[in-house]
Amino acid sequence: MESIEADRAAWAVAKIGRARQHGLELQGRLATWAAIANPRPVATISSDRLSWEVRLSKFDPPPLLEWALILGDAIHNLRAALDVLVWAHADEAGLTTGQAKSIAFPVWTDESAWNQKADRTLKGVPLDVVARIRQCQPFERPAEERSSDPLVILSDLDNRDKHRLALTTIAELHEAKWQHAVEFADEEASRRNVPPNVTVHSACLEPSALLLSGTTVDPVDRVAGNRALTWQVGIDPGNGFIGFAQLIEALASYVLTVVAHVAIGSAAAQRGEHPTG
Template identity: 40%
Template sequence: MSDEHQPKPHNAVATRLEYGRHIPHWPDMKLLRAKGQFHELLNRWDMWMSAQHVYAVPTFSADRLSAELHLVVEMEPPVEEWSLILGDVVHNLVSSLDSLAWAICTLDGATPASPNRVYFPADEKESVWKGRVKDLNTMPPEILERIRAIQPWTLPDPRRSVLHIIKALNNEDKHRQLVRLESSVRSVASPKLTDGTWTDFLITPSTDDQSLTTGKHLGTIVAAQPFPDDPHFDRLEISPRMKVVVSGLTWELSSLLHLAVELVRDCISWVQAGETRPPLLLNVELANVPGDPTRVITQNYYIDEQDRERAMNSPADANSSGTP
């Protein structure tokens, strides 16, 4: 290696990096940009949902004790537009980490041997990581060790690492539409009747795929008493959900992006200060609320600093506010 590419010594404060002193504010600015674009995506979703373009139409049995639900989509959702915004979100999340890696590799005027190969790694195999570190040869060893500790290959399933997910989404954005919408019979709201009462019913979901297509069979609803002849039953509200598929795993989009933004922020803080290793995303899944098939909860799991699996957040009602 030539002298100009030899790693230069770093002073002691490099173990705790500060914005404006050791590294520029660019990583934080990129992260804030990603967060703003995420909220833009949610706002676009809420605007489309508020227009009630999607609902279910029941076809009642002769005794009105049951009904088959079929989907009606009055206006196609702008999925391509949403996919573009999602692509911007993950691009800025990745850029936030990549710019941090560059800033660290050029501390104190150091010059990486291969500048065009300096980016924040997200490797699924330890063997790949070992080959990658030579491109980060100007990075202080203690900082490099922090990055190693949050690599996807350190998890039981690397596909569930937040670093793997945002890198994979960023690559997939170059090739295809990311967002897909699913309707679910779980999201059928129990209508309030003309006389102010509510009708309880049991829902049996269809085994068909839940893509957003007019005429799609959503499921069957069965009531203990005959359904009243009430205009509130002419159409039933449906709350579709936005999802993405990454490396063969399906994720509920709003929960995934919310966690991704928070965990990338935590990863940056960990690399900068090394005080508390951030949680590494394992799973975002939907589960039925016991006794109420019209509601689901979203539960997130992570690996904590003692390598234990933990539940990350309180269950959220999937029927609240129309959030995707």
């Protein structure tokens, strides 16, 4: 039985694998761009030497739209994995053309939607499979958790990319390591500038973006130190920023759990548990 069910899930699993390939491609493209563009902090001192600033160097901006297209492909493969899973279990021969067009993996946060639509959306699907699909529905979670269910996030991203505009990608600072020192002509001047007057600015991945700035009482001799920045690119699906790789892997892992639960029937299914526990 398990081998038959696994065969039915093969195309769904292949699509999950394809989504993960897109995730690896995005990581590779980001690394290649970062190596070539090399955005780095650059310190300068004003002409009167009473202020200084650290800005990002000039570089070619990241191709965020191109990366959004790859992300969209990954999202579509994951959403399609759920739909083909349902199709693999449906008795297509017993469906009319209109009924066949309605077959899909439902993602509902309201149980009333299931009660009203499940018979049409899952027509021709064996009852035990329907029962396991129901166990995966977001409405099986507590009300306050439903909007953050991975299937809800996946479906929302899929609909946004298909029917609206490209997914809005964001580049933000992931980590900053500073060994920063403002040096003066002598010790007396150094003491007069304690504590330092320094402003930390919001970091965005744009050429010449301002990172740090400061003013002094005495002329600055030089701005020294080592500065290392790490950037990450991702989106905000509605509950905070998440990097491309992390998002795709989190959704892929969850969809794979759902596929196994529905197609093969796991111990969780036998206990009547939600896939996430």
